[in-house]
Amino acid sequence: MRFRWLTVLCTMMLVLIISACGAAGNEASSSEGQEAGTANSSTTETSQVKKVTTEMGEVEIPVNPQKIVGLSVVYPEFLYSLGIVPIAVQNYHEDFPSYLQEPFANTMKMGIGRTPNFEALMEAAPDLIIAPDWWSKKDYDQLTLIAPTVLLPQRDDWRDELRDMAKILDKEEQAEKVIQDLVDKEKVAAAKLDKLIGEETVLYIRVMEKEIVLHGENLDRGNFVHKRLGMNPLPNFPKDQTAMSVSLEVLPEYDADHLIVQLDDETNPEIKKKFEDMLSSSLWKNLKAVKQDHVYMVGGKEWFNLGMSPLADEYVIDDIVAAFEAKNK
Structure with a gap:
């Protein structure tokens, strides 16, 4: 480990020396170009x-x-x-x-x-x-x-x-366009979802290795589903909670009309086993959304930055609308 850090430090010093030499060379070239009365091609916006x-x-x-x-x-x-x-x-x-x-x-x-x-x-x-x-x-x-x-x-x-x-x-103008374009896309999606499910309730669940997390409307992911896309949360979800960790036994207390379900990591065998156990449970099978085939499996890499990036949000909008359209025609 000590040898590795010495290697890194030496490499950094070498980079600095090369950069300094390059800068000196550029200055000399610039002076020569000016003395010759010609434009110096190295003096560009990048320098x-x-x-x-x-x-x-x-x-x-x-x-x-x-x-x-x-x-x-x-x-x-x-x-x-x-x-x-x-x-x-x-x-x-x-x-x-x-x-x-x-x-x-x-x-x-x-x-x-x-x-x-x-x-x-x-x-x-x-x-x-x-x-x-x-x-x-x-x-x-x-x-x-x-x-x-x-x-x-x-x-x-x-x-x-x-x-x-x-x-x-x-790039301030471009940033404002990115933000506004997403707002416009959210409004279109919210109108489509309202037409599909109206006042029916939606719960967003993440299955993690050690817990089941229910997302409320007060932070990032839950905010995106309920406030930005306008889907109704459960009336009994605590208003002061951003998210709640619950056991499978408690899940029937939050019996929504529609369930958006995300496995936190689809490649994790522990999470996959946990979800398989959920699917075989009578508690899960008796949920309203499960009986009506209103469970929407989502997630993966594309959902990782949901609520934190315009690109992830754009993808998730299309993903949610497509999932709800497929089961609510």
Whole structure:
């Protein structure tokens, strides 16, 4: 382990030396070009810099960065929604969600460790790193040795996070369009769902390895289902709860007309076994939604960032509408 860190530090020093030499060479070339009275082809927007205000103070970044890394699982999606394909990302799942597989075909995967893979980052050679401060503040000094690093503040709403990123990248108008387009899509979907099920109640369940979680309307996923898509929650779901962990025995107390069911990880054998046991239980079989075939299996990689990313939200809207249309014609 000690040898590995020495290797990383030496590599970082080598990168700094090469960068310094390159910068000196560019300055010399620029002077020569100006003396000759010709335009210097290396003096482009990519070599120009600007100062931006960040959580760590003023930082000098490229005016037009070409190789951006977004740390955390959400920032790569923000970048792509702004029209930028990151050069490297942190990834929770082995494969990208379907809506990113084609555009991210050549994007490096670095895993999801809270401490980033510095060797992979150096290999990617970014010209800008963007990360949330709560995720990467502890690594800031090391990240800045690889590329200019911008830490953005933690926000309660992903829309504000997207706006913060857009401001750094001079893409404010695009961010507002992304936000408004999603609002428009939500309204269309809510109208379709209202036509399909009207005032009937909906409960969103996540089956996890050690528990069953019921999502209320006060946070992220439940908020998306009930407030943004307008599907009625159960009247007896506690108003002050964002989510509740329950046992199978308690589930009949929350007997909704429709159940949206997500396995937290479809590849986890423990979760699959837990769900199979649920399906064979008389408690499950006697639920109103089960009897009426109003259970909608959803989830996977595409639902991982639901309520935290416009791309995930867009996908989930289409997924939910298609699932309800298939069983409520």
